[in-house]
Amino acid sequence: MTQTPSLEISVVVPVRDEAENIDTLLAEIVAALAGRAFEIVYVDDGSSDATPARLAAARARLPMLRVIRHRRSAGQSAALATGIRAARGVWIATLDGDGQNDPADIPALHARAQGADAPALVAGWRARRRDTALKRFSSRLANGVRAALLGDSTPDTGCGLKVFRRDTFLRLPAFNHMHRFLPALVQRDGGLVVNQRVNHRPRAAGQSKYGVMNRLFVGIVDLLGVMWLQRRPVRPEIEDAS
Numbered sequence: 001m002t003q004t005p006s007l008e009i010s011v012v013v014p015v016r017d018e019a020e021n022i023d024t025l026l027a028e029i030v031a032a033l034a035g036r037a038f039e040i041v042y043v044d045d046g047s048s049d050a051t052p053a054r055l056a057a058a059r060a061r062l063p064m065l066r067v068i069r070h071r072r073s074a075g076q077s078a079a080l081a082t083g084i085r086a087a088r089g090v091w092i093a094t095l096d097g098d099g100q101n102d103p104a105d106i107p108a109l110h111a112r113a114q115g116a117d118a119p120a121l122v123a124g125w126r127a128r129r130r131d132t133a134l135k136r137f138s139s140r141l142a143n144g145v146r147a148a149l150l151g152d153s154t155p156d157t158g159c160g161l162k163v164f165r166r167d168t169f170l171r172l173p174a175f176n177h178m179h180r181f182l183p184a185l186v187q188r189d190g191g192l193v194v195n196q197r198v199n200h201r202p203r204a205a206g207q208s209k210y211g212v213m214n215r216l217f218v219g220i221v222d223l224l225g226v227m228w229l230q231r232r233p234v235r236p237e238i239e240d241a242s
Contacts, residue, residue: 008037009110010089010166014079015042015097019050020205025067025099026058026146032103040065042097043083046073049084077179084169092169096160100130102199112196120168120191123183124161125153150227161198173229176227177222188233217220 011029015022022042029040044051044067055067068082084092091110095101101124109122125230157180164186174176183193 007039007089008101009033009093009094009106010084010094011038011103011106012046012080012083012087013040013042013095013097014076014083015047015051015072016045016079017047017049017051017207018097018141019054021097021099022054022058023052025095025097025103026062026203027096028103029106029144030062030064032106038064039088040085041057041087042067043079045075045079046070067219074177077175077177080179081169081174083153087166090166091163092166093163094160098203098206100201100203101159101161105161105198106163109161109196109198112194113163115164116191117194119160119194120189121164121183121193123157123188123193123195124159125156125195126159126200127197127198130200130202135140150184150223150230151179152158152181152184152187152193156191156195157181157183159198159200173221175225180222184230188230190233191192 011033013025013029026040042055042065044055046069052069055065059065059067066086068086070079070082080094091113092108093110095103095106105124109124113119141178146238160183164182168186168191169191171189172182178185184195
């Protein structure tokens, strides 16, 4: 059953085997959102390391932390969807669990989302990537192919840091790897997408789950599917029949 939103913002963090990054990232999220009505929703996507134990210990000391666990790994998109459906915030902020996204950027993205232009999605843009040369190359290649075919005007759709309304996400079609295409899906729904520069940090611990193959070639079928969806938008104009 879906939750009725009752908080200002929910920070949704999907993780798999990120035990060493749990405590530091949690402390940064709490500091970044001090003074706000917020919650943190961690979705453990079938971790096999000490992630469940670290989250259980953190849950005991942080009342705003909620933890959901997938028995087996279902992928990042499924973990995000699980967390967003369970969230109680009107607004959603998403973060990767590896600590490379900076939670201190969340308030600025949230403020932009509530700005005069009323964007449906504020997407983080890692203009200065702190990754290996191979990872930067594979991301540029994947972003270039995607942008050319989808025309979504998003320089960095792979950035995990995004802010949007919960109800915006719940209207989108759900499928595996959909997190790679959120800007295009929001635009298909009629929403405005804006990009905002955010801080990006080197990975301090753990190992990346992505490489050249799963950044580009694995997503080709999904890319073709999103192109198909773009050509079949359904946005009826509602009139008051009373």
